[in-house]
Amino acid sequence: MNQVAITRTQWLPICQRSDLVADSGVCALVGDTFSDSAERRSVALFFIPGQETQLYAVDNWDPIAQAGVIARGIVAEVDGELTVSSPLYKHHFRLSDGVCIEDESIRLDVYPAAFDGESVCIAVDKS
């Protein structure tokens, strides 16, 4: 039997522009609105003013260190690409797609993110 799933992108406002810290990260809690489970997630938001892409949202959980610390890493450019260097073991995760530079089999979930006026929104797929 064919299963058909229809998903719809939804933009969720999660915090205000004034909550962000330029050239650095903060952490936001995204509630039980995710599609697959009631799991609540911590999302790391990075705000890089003056760049083409100013806003990045990636999972806050560092799968290597097993701790929720990604938002507290330093934004680092590696070979021309923006990454965050995790504070515990210093692995670099690319902000655009979450891939770990040192071990490409590991990646963080990433979410489209944008400003809506003064609101910061991220996009999640909802069935």
Add this chain to the structure above:
Amino acid sequence: MTEPRVRQKLVVIGNGMVGHHFLEQLAAQAEREAFDVTVFAAEPRPAYDRVHLSEYFAGRSADDLALGTLEQYREWGFDLLLNDTAVEIDRENRTVISASGVARQYDRLILATGSYPFVPPIPGGEHEKCFVYRTIEDLDAIRAAASDARVGTVVGGGLLGLEAANALKQLGLQAHVVEFAPGLMSMQLDAGGAQLLQDKIQDLGVTVHTCTATEMIEEVDGRLRMRFKGDRELLTDLIVFSAGIRPEDNLARAAGLEIGERGGIVIDDSCRTSDANIFAIGECALYDNRIFGLVAPGYAMARNTVAQLCGDSASFTGADMSTKLKLLGVQVGSIGDAHGRTEGAAAITFVDEQNGVYKRMITDAHGKKLLGAVLVGDTEDYDQLLQYHLNAIDLPEHPEQLILPAANGAAPTLGAGALPATATICSCHNVSKGQVVDAVGGGCCSLAEVKDSTRASTGCGGCAALLKNVVDEELSALGVEVNNHLCAHFPFTRQELFHILQVEEIKTFAELLAKHGSGRGCEICKPTVASILASLWNEHIHKKPHVGLQDTNDTFMANMQKNGSYSVVPRVPGGEITPDRLIVLGQVAKKYNLYTKITGGQRIDLFGARLEQLPEIWRELIDAGFETGHAYGKSLRTVKSCVGSTWCRFGVQDSVAMALEIENRYKGLRSPHKIKMAVSGCTRECAEAQSKDVGVIATEKGWNLFVCGNGGMRPRHADLFATDIDSETLIKYIDRLLMFYVRTADKLQRTSVWLENLEGGLDYLREVIIDDKLGICAELEAQMANVVGTYQCEWKTAINDPDMLKRFRQFVNSDEADEKIVFVEERSQPRPARQEEIVRIAEPA
């Protein structure tokens, strides 16, 4: 199966520097199992570093000087009999008999009995206030006699005599040197060099009497009167004889071994004596009619003998006796035939009377080869000249350029490429250029890796500059670009960046990046620049433009632990804390359920604080009078101290007060890496200052300053930098030293590694900090004054600034705590839950 080999019985007589080196080398061989080893030692303790014996007066203890320990000998399985002099060698029965009556048979016997100080037969020379200078016991006796003496006299103006004179001076005595010959150090120096050395030493307050023969010593009114030939005399309170050494060959002589005309046990190329079962090594041995009164040739004999015993072929073919040293603060170097005694020898001499420099080169008749050299007052050319001499390299067309000061541009330097593979680079560890080249070829890509792998330049460090040249040249020959740029975003070293930021008065990372960098920065350059900015301008690390530059620990002013929680370390200056404050720490820990542990730096670490709890915790701590401890920063951690003269019966200064002064002065200084310090109230050194970046040890007269030590992963004993200085000088030197380090170190480079990589090493550092060779000391002090004057407790500022406090929210959109941080209890305190424990907690049983 092969038959078990019969174990050979090996007896060693003498446990001095060479005897110990022999055993250390033997223990490193696989064949060591084949030997039953007995060692007879006349001294009451295992071998120690006689070369650095004088440092015993400067605060190093007998333990510090020890080369071997009893445990080590036990581990090696060698039977070390201390305090038991061998008194007879019975060659017929191959047995050694000791003073206490122990008899041991041998298959092979090693004589390492060293030498003894020669005391000239002067009537009265056996007076109880007459001493020699060879063992720790000798120094103890001299120190005891010096305590109520005013004048001390050394008989003998050789290398050791001058060292002894320096020691007497350090003990607070008015020092005299009495020398029979017309000049000092007559073995190593020609007349011109000796005269300059004498002038310099006189300037330092040591009176030198040359051409003076002592005829009699007599006691008058509790003092000693020395009567000299020609009716002169000198009143003194004690006398140290340093009139040369004599090989300790009595046992060998009694056993009928061949002895040289003027003493010394005759050995051949394989270090065997006239009895093939008996070897002699070190200062007791006579090779080619010469005694080698230095430790390096003795070590070479020891290595040679180990090779012989293990069945390898090796031969000892003599050793170079060149030396470079600093005597009473005067640099002296002597190479090869210093006196120009070789037939046809020609000399080139350079004298700069104004600056007190004397240099003389001895060449062969054609001016092509360097036979010897004498350097007084400036030994910078020593390494290069030594290479010319040892490797018989052809001299340049105008050899005088090698010793002339560089007038315009540098003097021609001998490229590392010109050295043959056999050239010795490091004489302490006997590393040749060939071995360094092999190490680089084998994959070592940096100076540090080469040092680790070959041990070159890890002894006295004198060859550091030469080693670096060889390594750099090899690396570039292999096509490796030697690049010490900070990172991809700045084509500069940390030191260069510091300079740029300072000179151009750049205040932000963005400005620096725009003017001198490229790209957007990374986790290497951002914190490094943040640290330099803080060292220079000392703005709060959370000021807007600096926020994103900090490592997480600096960002949240606490130390992140493995589960993402933080530890908090308030400052406890000098480790001194009132009961009330101690109670506050306990109350705060209890209230926030924090795990508490005493740190090695005499503070209390509170673990397990959540990000959002940090401001509340600090508000309580600050209300109780605490300040931030900077445990999170690359900055001063703690100044450890003992209770000092206030409580301790041994203390000679108030170490706690000094620790407080130092800690309060330098707290908050941002530096290339963390800095640890300690102050001990006496030479017992309970605060372990000699393992710190800056270590201070109290003396009767003030303080001894030790620098660039390290504990931890790569321990390094600190170097003695200055002795008996007063408190004001102490602070001045530390100010300059720290700022010089902050300016010139590489990123994340501790002071220990910094010093090891500093060209010119400790001597250069002294010249910069004490003699102000670079003329920057005033500037360094002003810079430090600025940092001290602009200190603020970062946490106090933060808790009063709502904008900064916003950073300490776990979630910007919720007050909840991070549910992933879970603690369980262990030994009545919380600890982070392990992964499997978290799963169990989540799934109800």
